[in-house]
Amino acid sequence: MRGRRSVGVVCGLLALLGALLGGCRRPAGGPGGDGVPSGPTPGRTASVSPVPARPPGYGAVFLAVGECSSFGTTSFTEVPCSGERAAARVTARHTGTVRDGPRCPPTTDFVLHISEQRPSFDEDGDGAVPRGYACMRNLQPPHPGDPGGGGGPRTIVGDCVYGSGGGQVRETACDGEGGEKPEYEVTRAVVRRADCPGTTALYVRLGGERPVGCARPL
Numbered sequence: 395m396r397g398r399r400s401v402g403v404v405c406g407l408l409a410l411l412g413a414l415l416g417g418c419r420r421p422a423g424g425p426g427g428d429g430v431p432s433g434p435t436p437g438r439t440a441s442v443s444p445v446p447a448r449p450p451g452y453g454a455v456f457l458a459v460g461e462c463s464s465f466g467t468t469s470f471t472e473v474p475c476s477g478e479r480a481a482a483r484v485t486a487r488h489t490g491t492v493r494d495g496p497r498c499p500p501t502t503d504f505v506l507h508i509s510e511q512r513p514s515f516d517e518d519g520d521g522a523v524p525r526g527y528a529c530m531r532n533l534q535p536p537h538p539g540d541p542g543g544g545g546g547p548r549t550i551v552g553d554c555v556y557g558s559g560g561g562q563v564r565e566t567a568c569d570g571e572g573g574e575k576p577e578y579e580v581t582r583a584v585v586r587r588a589d590c591p592g593t594t595a596l597y598v599r600l601g602g603e604r605p606v607g608c609a610r611p612l
Contacts, residue, residue: 456508457528459484463506470506475533486529492547497602498529500550503539506530542568542579549600549607554579563598578609 457463462475462483473479485502488495498505506528529547531539538545541552544567549555554568554576566572568579578596583604587597590608598607 482530484528489526501539502529544572580607582608
């Protein structure tokens with residue numbers, strides 16, 4: 395009788411131990427003790443957040459179109475356009491030199507000449523930024539590239555010029571605030587001089603598809 399009781403007690407303990415071990419067993423696909431799934435769960439797709447290749451506020455290309463630079467035309471950096479250091483936005487970006495490359499948009503305020511650099515981030519990961527230039531537009535007025543503004547890399551219709559000697563002319567503000575009194579205003583851009591109106595007193599070289607500027611005296 396005592397032997398049977400001993401066997402019954404042992405069997406009861408084994409059954410209880412099995413139940414406890416079964417309660418600690420993790421179900422397939424369920425979360426483990428560290429909160430990480432042990433396997434894929436049906437009906438769900440895992441997503442992975444990519445590691446950003448560049449700091450926030452910077453694009454994949456150094457001073458790409460739409461990005462902004464700090465103040466200065468000789469020393470500058472790329473900065474977020476929403477930051478307080480942002481001064482001008484890139485409206486066009488080209489490699490090479492201004493002489494050999496495409497022209498900037500007509501209302502460009504100034505051009506940034508980018509010499510070959512080796513910043514910590516660049517467009518293709520080789521540690522270099524190729525030589526080029528960026529056409530810039532100020533985020534706030536004044537805009538010297540606007541018609542009559544008295545500056546900018548291009549002379550366009552609406553600009554004013556004055557004789558600088560030797561048969562040359564220079565652009566100046568039409569309102570007289572540019573330090574030089576305006577003498578002529580460019581009223582039209584044409585293909586040939588013969589296309590200028592009869593009131594034309596000066597022909598100004600503009601370049602582009604309509605390279606002749608017809609200017610009237612002021």
